[in-house]
Amino acid sequence: xxxxxxxxxxxxxxxxxxxxxxxxxxxxxxxxxxxxxxxxxxxxxxxxxxxxxxxxxxxxxxxxxxxxxxxxxxxxxxxxxxxxxxxxxxxxxxxxxxxxxxxxxxxxxxxxxxxxxxxxxxxxxxxxxxxxxxxxxxxxxxxxxxxxxxxxxxxxxxxxxxxxxxxxxxxxxxxxxxxxxxxxxxxxxxxxxxxxxxxxxxxxxxxxxxxxxxxxxxxxxxxxxxxxxxxxxxxxxxxxxxxxxxxxxxxxxxxxxxxxxxxxxxxxxxxxxxxxxxxxxxxxxxxxxxxxxxxxx
Numbered sequence: 001x002x003x004x005x006x007x008x009x010x011x012x013x014x015x016x017x018x019x020x021x022x023x024x025x026x027x028x029x030x031x032x033x034x035x036x037x038x039x040x041x042x043x044x045x046x047x048x049x050x051x052x053x054x055x056x057x058x059x060x061x062x063x064x065x066x067x068x069x070x071x072x073x074x075x076x077x078x079x080x081x082x083x084x085x086x087x088x089x090x091x092x093x094x095x096x097x098x099x100x101x102x103x104x105x106x107x108x109x110x111x112x113x114x115x116x117x118x119x120x121x122x123x124x125x126x127x128x129x130x131x132x133x134x135x136x137x138x139x140x141x142x143x144x145x146x147x148x149x150x151x152x153x154x155x156x157x158x159x160x161x162x163x164x165x166x167x168x169x170x171x172x173x174x175x176x177x178x179x180x181x182x183x184x185x186x187x188x189x190x191x192x193x194x195x196x197x198x199x200x201x202x203x204x205x206x207x208x209x210x211x212x213x214x215x216x217x218x219x220x221x222x223x224x225x226x227x228x229x230x231x232x233x234x235x236x237x238x239x240x241x242x243x244x245x246x247x248x249x250x251x252x253x254x255x256x257x258x259x260x261x262x263x264x265x266x267x268x269x270x271x272x273x274x275x276x277x278x279x280x281x282x283x284x285x286x287x288x289x290x291x292x293x294x295x296x297x
Contacts, residue, residue: 024048025048025051028048028050028051028054029051029053029054029118032054032057032121032122032123032124033054033057033058033061033122033123033124034124035050035054036050036058051118051122052111052115052118053114053115053116053117053118053119053120053121053122054118054119054122056107056108056111056115056116056118056119057119057120057122057123057166057170059104059107060101060104060107060108060119060123060166060169060170061123061162061163061166063103063104063107064103064104064162065100065101065104065162065165065169066099066100066101066102066103066104067099067100069161069162069165072097072100072165073093073096073097073100086216086221086222086224087222091217091218091219091221094217097168097169097172100169101169104169108169108170108173109173110187112186112187112189113174113177113181113186113199113203114199114202116170116173116174116177117174117202117203117206117207119170120167120170120171120174120206120207121206123163123166123167123170124163125163125164125167126161126162126163126164126165171207171208171209172217174203174207174209175207175209175214175217175218176217176218178200178203178209178214178215178227179215179218179220179230181196181199181200181203182196182200182227182230182231182234182236182239183230183234184196184234184236186199193236193237193238193239194238196236196238196239197236197238197239197242200227200239200242201242204246210248211226211227211243211246211248211249212226212248212250212253214226214227215230222256223255223256224254224255224256225255226249226250226253227239227243227249228240228243228244228249228250228251228253228261229253229255229260229261229264231243231261232261232262232264232265232268232284232288233264233265233268234268235265235268235269235282235284236284237283237284237287240261240284240287240288241287244287244288244291251291251292251293252293260293260296261288261293262285262288262289262293262294262295263295263296265282265284265285265288266279266282266285266295269282
């Protein structure tokens with residue numbers, strides 16, 4: 001709304017904002033870190049509270065890394081995970097990012113998963129390449145008829161400045177939470193099956209977390225689990241159905257012990273004390289068999 005007022009015989013145009021607080025909150029959330037500039041231009045916005053994800057991203061950028069960016073260890077690609085076998089020493093080497101962002105961990109480790117995802121989305125990718133390229137994405141396998149081994153990377157973090165490294169730290173923090181989230185808890189807070197599905201949808205949609213190698217950089221990487229195997233072990237029917245519908249889900253994947261999703265689910269139910277008739281009536285096992293995943297001879 002624009003109000004016309006007469007002052008000293010001159011017409012002045014004075015903008016007056018009558019926006020609903022919910023609308024302003026949506027505007028700030030949509031703008032991400034750019035909302036900090038907007039808050040400095042108008043009294044209407046200056047006292048507004050930033051969304052939790054944007055506030056976390058801004059705080060991490062203000063704290064900065066504990067080690068100069070030029071000395072940060074490069075992130076191994078998904079292709080490297082497929083070529084290297086998980087071991088204790090490689091796992092601990094992958095935790096070096098926690099030293100690189102030690103001062104910011106006190107805020108990252110206590111942030112709920114939705115806040116971490118929002119912070120990742122709010123942090124803009126960098127545009128400069130002062131320290132070279134930063135790869136955090138996936139490896140696309142070449143066609144079988146190609147003689148020469150070529151690689152193609154996707155989901156690359158553009159540039160390599162502070163915001164790009166911040167996105168990498170947030171990405172690693174999100175990736176480290178996936179196991180506990182599929183198991184039904186976030187920061188020891190119980191989650192319903194439907195909430196787990198919604199969180200996993202956001203993670204796969206907005207972050208570079210992969211659907212096959214996301215546990216390689218965790219302490220349980222030696223199990224060679226995928227989200228599908230873990231969802232079957234947890235007996236989360238909603239998540240199993242969602243993962244089985246995804247094109248990037250390997251339905252025949254096996255754990256380190258050579259067990260598929262059907263066998264892992266059945267063994268998990270046995271460990272919990274279920275009877276044979278209860279196991280045979282399991283909705284998860286029935287859905288897996290309907291999709292062609294069953295106990296092998």
